[in-house]
Amino acid sequence: MSLEMLLLLGSPLAGGAVLALVGHRRYAPELNVAFSTFTLLAAAGLVTRIIADGPVTDLDEQFFVDSLNVFLVALTAFVATTTAIFSRPYMRIERDHGRVSAAGMRLYHSMYQMFSFAMLLVLTTNNLGVMWVAMEAATLTTVLLVALYRTHASLEAAWKYFILCGVGIAQALFGTILVYFAAEKVLGAGAGTLLWTHLDAVKDQLEPTVISIAFVFLLIGYGTKVGLVPLHNWLPDAHAEGPTPVSAVLSGLLLNVALYALVRCKIITDGALERPFASALLMGFGLASVVVGALFLSRQRDIKRMFAYSSIEHMGLVTFAFGMGGPVASFAGLLHMTMHSLTKSAIFFAVGHAAQKAGTQAMDDIRGLIRVNPTVGWGLMLGTVAILGMPPFGVFASEFLILTTAMAHQPWATPILLLSLGIAFASIFGKVQPMVFGDTTAKRLPHSPALIPVFTHLALVLALGLYMPPYLADWYRMAARLIG
Amino acid sequence: MLAQALTKYGPQLINLFAAALLLLSFAMLAQRRILSLINLFAAQGFVLFLSTMLVAWLTGQHHLYGSAALTLALKVIALPWILHRLIRRLNVKWDVETLINIPTTMLVGIVLVILAFNLALPITMLAGTVTRATLGIALACVLLSFLMMITRSKAVPQVIGFLSMENGLFFAATGAVYGMPMVIEFGVALDVLVGALILGIFIFEIRERFDTVDTRHLERLKERP
Numbered sequence: 001m002s003l004e005m006l007l008l009l010g011s012p013l014a015g016g017a018v019l020a021l022v023g024h025r026r027y028a029p030e031l032n033v034a035f036s037t038f039t040l041l042a043a044a045g046l047v048t049r050i051i052a053d054g055p056v057t058d059l060d061e062q063f064f065v066d067s068l069n070v071f072l073v074a075l076t077a078f079v080a081t082t083t084a085i086f087s088r089p090y091m092r093i094e095r096d097h098g099r100v101s102a103a104g105m106r107l108y109h110s111m112y113q114m115f116s117f118a119m120l121l122v123l124t125t126n127n128l129g130v131m132w133v134a135m136e137a138a139t140l141t142t143v144l145l146v147a148l149y150r151t152h153a154s155l156e157a158a159w160k161y162f163i164l165c166g167v168g169i170a171q172a173l174f175g176t177i178l179v180y181f182a183a184e185k186v187l188g189a190g191a192g193t194l195l196w197t198h199l200d201a202v203k204d205q206l207e208p209t210v211i212s213i214a215f216v217f218l219l220i221g222y223g224t225k226v227g228l229v230p231l232h233n234w235l236p237d238a239h240a241e242g243p244t245p246v247s248a249v250l251s252g253l254l255l256n257v258a259l260y261a262l263v264r265c266k267i268i269t270d271g272a273l274e275r276p277f278a279s280a281l282l283m284g285f286g287l288a289s290v291v292v293g294a295l296f297l298s299r300q301r302d303i304k305r306m307f308a309y310s311s312i313e314h315m316g317l318v319t320f321a322f323g324m325g326g327p328v329a330s331f332a333g334l335l336h337m338t339m340h341s342l343t344k345s346a347i348f349f350a351v352g353h354a355a356q357k358a359g360t361q362a363m364d365d366i367r368g369l370i371r372v373n374p375t376v377g378w379g380l381m382l383g384t385v386a387i388l389g390m391p392p393f394g395v396f397a398s399e400f401l402i403l404t405t406a407m408a409h410q411p412w413a414t415p416i417l418l419l420s421l422g423i424a425f426a427s428i429f430g431k432v433q434p435m436v437f438g439d440t441t442a443k444r445l446p447h448s449p450a451l452i453p454v455f456t457h458l459a460l461v462l463a464l465g466l467y468m469p470p471y472l473a474d475w476y477r478m479a480a481r482l483i484g
Numbered sequence: 485m486l487a488q489a490l491t492k493y494g495p496q497l498i499n500l501f502a503a504a505l506l507l508l509s510f511a512m513l514a515q516r517r518i519l520s521l522i523n524l525f526a527a528q529g530f531v532l533f534l535s536t537m538l539v540a541w542l543t544g545q546h547h548l549y550g551s552a553a554l555t556l557a558l559k560v561i562a563l564p565w566i567l568h569r570l571i572r573r574l575n576v577k578w579d580v581e582t583l584i585n586i587p588t589t590m591l592v593g594i595v596l597v598i599l600a601f602n603l604a605l606p607i608t609m610l611a612g613t614v615t616r617a618t619l620g621i622a623l624a625c626v627l628l629s630f631l632m633m634i635t636r637s638k639a640v641p642q643v644i645g646f647l648s649m650e651n652g653l654f655f656a657a658t659g660a661v662y663g664m665p666m667v668i669e670f671g672v673a674l675d676v677l678v679g680a681l682i683l684g685i686f687i688f689e690i691r692e693r694f695d696t697v698d699t700r701h702l703e704r705l706k707e708r709p
Contacts, residue, residue, distance in 0.1 A: 129668030136675040156702040181660045191665040209606045237705045
């Protein structure tokens with residue numbers, strides 16, 4: 001096993017164990033940041049290696065990294081690190097407010113690292129079975145994180161999350177069994193049969209009927225975790241009731257990781273089937289998510305709930321883009337994944353501190369952020385403008401690409417998409433504007449908020465919107481070619 | 485002598501076990517008492533263990549003995565024991581309340597079984613395994629557990645439904661492909677065990693907060709008009 005891979009997976013795993021022992025101490029938040037930074041360094045090492053050598057398999061082909069997942073590995077490690085930096089003061093404030101106990105802090109830190117580990121395992125494993133196991137492990141860790149406050153609402157959200165995702169992911173296991181069933185005819189029984197690289201090599205020989213049924217089960221299973229309508233019911237509750245750093249990584253990372261699993265399955269399905277079966281399903285679910293996500297935005301009163309619906313809308317858009325397929329749409333989908341991840345986590349950071357200042361998550365009671373703490377106010381405003389797809393932010397570029405491709409290949413969908421984006425704009429902007437400007441109700445915080453992550457993310461989104469370095473564009477193009 | 489008989493009647497025996505699993509799924513769907521529900525779950529695990537052993541013996545797939553042992557340890561002994569303890573600690577022996585009455589649930593269950601058989605038909609045609617006829621039953625068990633989770637309002641029966649669904653999936657894996665690779669079976673078993681433990685802890689927390697484990701009280705989070 002290469003050093004980078006060992007560190008990438010070993011660091012969060014060790015972090016989970018160490019923080020389980022010391023997670024309630026005073027220095028635990030710093031330790032959490034340290035482990036995450038270490039993971040980020042390993043990810044950077046892995047990226048340079050992939051750029052130099054191309055796709056690699058590791059540990060007897062059990063791990064597989066190509067340009068598609070290495071970019072997600074880098075993104076995951078990066079956002080996990082900035083979120084750890086953000087959660088350092090945030091969770092201290094929460095503890096001072098008496099919302100989390102010492103035992104809760106320990107659980108939080110340990111599970112934060114275990115969650116990173118599970119996500120990185122989903123991304124790097126070559127084995128579809130292990131992918132399922134790791135995805136379920138990611139669910140279990142986040143269930144504990146969502147229930148951290150032990151309030152009525154958070155327990156309810158966690159219970160709902162567990163039951164819905166547990167049932168959903170059981171369907172994905174059935175799908176995986178069916179894939180194994182189809183692959184066994186070609187590759188023979190054994191542990192190597194579920195390896196994605198092996199499946200990819202023989203995908204045109206797989207039995208189409210079985211694979212199409214398998215894909216439906218996989219789509220329902222992993223689609224539940226992506227938050228595709230109508231399987232999205234858990235998502236707003238889990239985002240609203242868990243601690244804000246958890247909302248940031250759920251929205252920014254877990255949804256991406258689940259969609260990645262789905263995309264890997266789509267590549268196999270497309271190879272096995274002549275007709276665009278998977279594409280049609282993805283487009284349908286994606287479009288439904290965009291529409292329903294946008295329509296529900298205006299009814300929200302809780303700020304985190306509103307941005308959770310915005311995540312449903314954006315993941316729907318990415319799913320739709322992957323469904324359309326082709327080099328431009330897949331490129332746009334990958335770009336939008338990155339932009340949404342960075343922007344949405346930045347928004348949640350700002351929202352977290354705003355809610356702490358106001359002492360509530362109800363949007364009607366958060367007012368005048370710009371007066372009390374201009375940086376939180378500006379962070380929220382700029383983040384909102386960015387996520388709504390205003391130029392020159394990067395989200396504009398990716399949404400523009402998705403819309404123009406839709407116009408060319410699926411013209412019927414374009415008005416629906418445009419209308420939904422318009423509704424989303426009106427709903428979100430109309431609600432955020434009075435929160436940022438207007439008379440203030442805010443109070444001082446016992447620890448100074450962490451705003452560097454907010455502005456780092458937004459600066460990256462802005463920079464990528466203004467100028468995309470050629471090697472990065474090449475990289476996205478290469479990954480897009482893999483998706484097809 | 486026994487070996488000969490087993491070889492001769494093996495496939496029929498597997499079908500018998502499959503039928504028993506389906507019957508047990510229906511029994512769980514109809515069962516009102518929580519203790520009996522746990523015992524039925526353990527019985528389902530035991531039938532699963534027997535059928536996996538038989539498939540292992542018939543086909544000479546040695547890793548299946550491992551998964552059979554795993555089934556015995558986890559689903560016949562460990563999980564029912566945990567559930568029994570949970571019930572004793574919660575000190576409740578209430579009857580299970582259902583959201584839809586039981587005859588209706590059974591009728592819906594029959595529809596689900598027909599659906600499962602139809603869905604599994606094209607796959608069954610392609611399978612070359614001695615156990616292929618069981619795939620439809622396995623899918624039916626999964627769907628019936630699903631139904632059970634939907635129609636029960638208390639937390640513990642929902643958990644049993646969740647675990648029973650995993651039984652169905654496991655049976656599907658044995659039936660269609662002689663079991664998944666061992667690493668994955670271990671991973672799945674670990675996830676299920678940890679999941680059951682977490683749910684157990686949650687049930688305590690829920691009762692402490694609300695003095696009941698009726699999940700109908702967990703209905704505050706919803707979209708308001």
